[in-house]
Amino acid sequence: MESPAVEISDLVKRYGRTTAIDGLTLSAARGAVTAILGPNGAGKTSTIEICEGFRKPDGGSVRVLGLTPERPELRARVGVMLQAGGVPPAARCGEWLRLMSRFHAAPLDPAALLERLGLTEHARTPYRRMSGGQQQRVSLAAAVVGRPELVFLDEPTAGLDPQARHACWELVGDLRAAGVAVVLTTHHMDEAEKLSDRVVIIDHGRVVAEGTPASLTGAERQLRFRARPGLALDELLTALPAGSAAKESPSGHYIIEGQVAPELLATVTAWCAAEGVTADDLSIERRTLEDVFLELTGRELR
């Protein structure tokens, strides 16, 4: 059987006394998009950079396309987008991409790739004069120009404007459709939810949850509405079926969780009427990945 694109088991990485990765196990399938989600300092970049062969693990095992990450033959088969930098500031982006393409046997046409990413008119612009979003796109282009089987994208859409973000998403979708495995890290829940076949949420160097976006957000649905802040939810709860939950978060935004059935909707609207409030933007939604993420990793800032 063909080995997975990435297979990591019991990975450990320490920097001095801090343990950045603490027994992490995950696998990424070929031809699929795997998103690694996690708060800052969760170990996302360390994990990716070990897979890319930049760092040595302190324990556990890592296989990339069935090989140990330092194997030189992987360099031609794996595309890499670093979180930042990696391009000489004075290099013109067209020349840089052409250089990167010359390292490969059957690369994409650099000009077509630039056009695809909306960079054609900047082909002669030195990297340092480009905006952050344009720089990100140059790095993304360099990651795919060699027609790899697997690409690692470390925060590919950080700092991108909405247009550029959609262009990036589209490219990731096309890579997947062409049979390329993509492993990316992100903070953007919508990105993970839209793009990926599989989401792995990591925190403190360990996997805290994984699955398809749908399995993570669950079948559970929520009723949401807006109204004046400070409604007495306790009273509503007594009227709702057992196992329901109601909360106000943030102020003026109400979320009712539980068996969202017509009766529940009726109960809530009746209660609103009795309270003399109009429920605005009443909607029934699935839990978002962001809800799951915050539940698992907590709300404190780090």
Added chain:
Amino acid sequence: MTPLDLTPAPGAAPLRRMVLAQTGAEVRATLRNGEQLLLTLIIPVLLLVGFSAAPLVNVGGGPRVDFITPGVLALAVMSTAFTGQAIATGFERRYGVLKRLGATPLSRTGLMLSKTLAVIAVEVFQVVVISAVALALGWRPAGSPAAALLLILLGTAAFSGLGLLMAGTLRAEATLAGANLVYLVLLGCGGVVFPLSVFPDSVEPLLELLPITALTGGLRSVLSDGTGLPLGAVLVLAAWAVLTLGLASRTFRWE
């Protein structure tokens, strides 16, 4: 929009193509960089013209241009192989370029080969320009071109080792400052434009051990005096090359 075929077709290009592409990029970067050009070409040519024309230093008997030209050739080698390479590589390390190149099929050996070829290509350009100016100023070189070439290659190896040793261990800013400082000090006391005889007798033997002094002195004895290969200079340069390249390969940090 042009359709892109993203279907995987992985494979490394032949080493020759990768090395040529990287060498071309390095040469372009050097020739496009104003400060590099100042260091590698403008300063050497100005020193050549200035010190040949005006009796600024007592160079003993013979035409001044015959004394100055070998020194300026040595300076050109040092500026490219040491100063330019140290600064460029230091900043490549700082900007993650070396790291990124490490994720391409170009191996580290391939990258070092490209850097060496780029240094040699720039040196060829420097030697052509400096020799043309010197010949126009009345330079009459003597001696064996093969001996001069061997000295230049050994000097290139010694200075590259020294440059990479700095670039691979110090912060980019420290490399920038250090490489320029070393350049100035070696320019001043390596016999490039001032003969070693201007220094006290007690320090002269020490100065003889500097790589710039060995290269300048070696080139001068071949090109001006027409002697055979100067073994002392060859030994000093070879020792520096072995020492610095050995240390650089052990200590170089790619990130």
